[in-house]
Amino acid sequence: MSAQAPTDDFRERVLEGRRMAESGDFQAAEGHFRMLLDETRGRHAGNHVLAMQSLITLFGRSGRYLEAHVLAQGIARRAREIGQEADVELSFALGAICGALSQLELFEALGAALADLRAVLDRAPTSRLQTELMYHAAAGTHARGCGDFERARTHQSAYRRLVEDADVEDVFRWSLLMGQAQLAFHEGDHARARRHLAELGDGDTTPMFHRLKELSLSVGIFAKLGQTNEARAAAHEAVTILESVREQSGLASGRIHEGSLLAGSLEQLGELELATRVYDLVAAAVLIRLRQVDECTRALPELGLDDDESAAVLAHFRQRFLVEQRQLLRRVANLLTSRGDDYVQALLARSAPAGMVAICAWCESVRPSDGRWLPIGHYIPREGSLDLTHTACPRCAARVHAAWPVAG
Numbered sequence: 288m289s290a291q292a293p294t295d296d297f298r299e300r301v302l303e304g305r306r307m308a309e310s311g312d313f314q315a316a317e318g319h320f321r322m323l324l325d326e327t328r329g330r331h332a333g334n335h336v337l338a339m340q341s342l343i344t345l346f347g348r349s350g351r352y353l354e355a356h357v358l359a360q361g362i363a364r365r366a367r368e369i370g371q372e373a374d375v376e377l378s379f380a381l382g383a384i385c386g387a388l389s390q391l392e393l394f395e396a397l398g399a400a401l402a403d404l405r406a407v408l409d410r411a412p413t414s415r416l417q418t419e420l421m422y423h424a425a426a427g428t429h430a431r432g433c434g435d436f437e438r439a440r441t442h443q444s445a446y447r448r449l450v451e452d453a454d455v456e457d458v459f460r461w462s463l464l465m466g467q468a469q470l471a472f473h474e475g476d477h478a479r480a481r482r483h484l485a486e487l488g489d490g491d492t493t494p495m496f497h498r499l500k501e502l503s504l505s506v507g508i509f510a511k512l513g514q515t516n517e518a519r520a521a522a523h524e525a526v527t528i529l530e531s532v533r534e535q536s537g538l539a540s541g542r543i544h545e546g547s548l549l550a551g552s553l554e555q556l557g558e559l560e561l562a563t564r565v566y567d568l569v570a571a572a573v574l575i576r577l578r579q580v581d582e583c584t585r586a587l588p589e590l591g592l593d594d595d596e597s598a599a600v601l602a603h604f605r606q607r608f609l610v611e612q613r614q615l616l617r618r619v620a621n622l623l624t625s626r627g628d629d630y631v632q633a634l635l636a637r638s639a640p641a642g643m644v645a646i647c648a649w650c651e652s653v654r655p656s657d658g659r660w661l662p663i664g665h666y667i668p669r670e671g672s673l674d675l676t677h678t679a680c681p682r683c684a685a686r687v688h689a690a691w692p693v694a695g
Contacts, residue, residue: 293333294331294333297323298337301323304316304319304320304323304341307319308348308349309494311494311495311496311532313345313349313496317342317345320338320342323338324338324342336362339358339361339362340379342358343355343358343362343383347383347386348458348496349538349540349541350496350538350539350540351540351579352387352390352391352540353387353583353601353604354583355386356387356388357583357601358383359380359381359383362377363377363384377407378404378407378408378411378415378418379417381404381418382417383421384400385400385401386425389424390428394429397428398429401425401426401429404418404421416449416455419449420449420450420455423442423443423449424446427446428466430442431469431473436470439470440470443466446466447463458497461497464483464487465483465501468483468484468508472504477508478512481512484501484504484505487501495528495531495532496532499529499541500541502524502528502549503545503549505517506518506549507552509521510556515556518552522561523561525545526549526565529546529565529568530568533568539572539576539579540572542568542569542572543569543572543611546568546569546572550566563622566618566622567677569615570615570646570677571644574653576608580601580604580608583601616647616650619648645676645677645678646678647660647677648678648679648683649680649683650682652683654680
């Protein structure tokens with residue numbers, strides 16, 4: 288794998304895709320890297336690995352951690368077959384696997400992957416800065432997830448020393464400040480969390496997806512500090528970003544996570560109309576994500592990853608994903624019913640406008656253009672983007688009508 292280095296002209300084509308991602312066009316970047324991957328498969332090993340690494344990085348930065356994990360496993364398997372001469376590729380792959388598992392919160396698997404990565408890094412003749420950063424970031428998340436805040440701070444300090452002593456991409460400095468703010472928030476030190484976020488600036492030069500994560504955390508911090516006006520302002524800016532990236536299917540996973548947090552905060556702030564719109568955007572992202580997971584499942588045999596480990600990670604993700612979406616829809620139903628009889632009656636009488644997909648706020652059902660009601664887990668949309676509206680399926684409508692009889 289490492290015997291054949293990428294060609295110079297191919298590196299330039301990879302940089303072209305990275306510029307697309309940096310400009311915020313993740314969908315175009317994904318298409319570009321997939322094209323490079325297809326071109327190099329079975330032809331040039333070095334170029335093929337670089338294309339796969341670029342796609343893994345793109346998936347990781349856009350929140351598609353399942354896909355990043357699957358592709359990284361492919362590189363790791365081939366690197367292990369070659370031996371220690373492919374340790375550079377193996378360390379990158381293990382770093383990506385650790386990053387994906389930390390975001391998916393699969394902490395048992397993450398602990399084993401971290402041990403593997405540490406062993407590869409310790410036997411390396413020279414330090415590998417980027418992979419060391421990936422290791423400490425994932426290890427810190429693992430520690431925080433296990434409630435070991437002291438160990439999390441140790442890894443955070445190691446990460447900070449590496450960043451301060453080297454010339455690294457801005458994304459690594461951003462990750463440091465976000466990690467510090469998240470740890471402080473989990474420890475209950477909301478004032479310190481706010482100070483770390485303040486170091487990130489006003490967001491003028493921050494990529495939209497990163498800014499969304501900043502704002503989502505900011506709303507929670509401001510709410511804890513009792514700064515309601517600041518929380519509302521941050522929430523409104525976050526909704527504007529969610530609206531602006533709704534056509535970016537590559538950011539669907541991030542929209543689900545950050546949007547769900549934001550909608551909950553908007554409910555607490557009393558911004559019910561805005562919370563409902565955010566839930567619509569999140570629900571659309573859920574359906575797009577289901578399609579992406581379906582595509583990932585079908586790609587496993589082609590990538591040589593139809594093994595027990597890949598299947599176990601995929602099955603765990605699917606199960607947790609559907610549970611989370613049921614919870615999401617129940618929150619929507621609770622929000623809508625809390626708004627009173629008139630609103631619920633109007634909701635039940637409403638039909639989805641042309642071109643929109645209806646989603647029942649009371650159960651896991653969606654109604655695409657063919658008019659059939661399907662469980663959300665059985666509906667795999669083929670559209671590039673989706674516009675959703677919450678309503679009620681016939682069964683739930685009858686139940687809700689019984690609970691809210693028409694006055695007469």
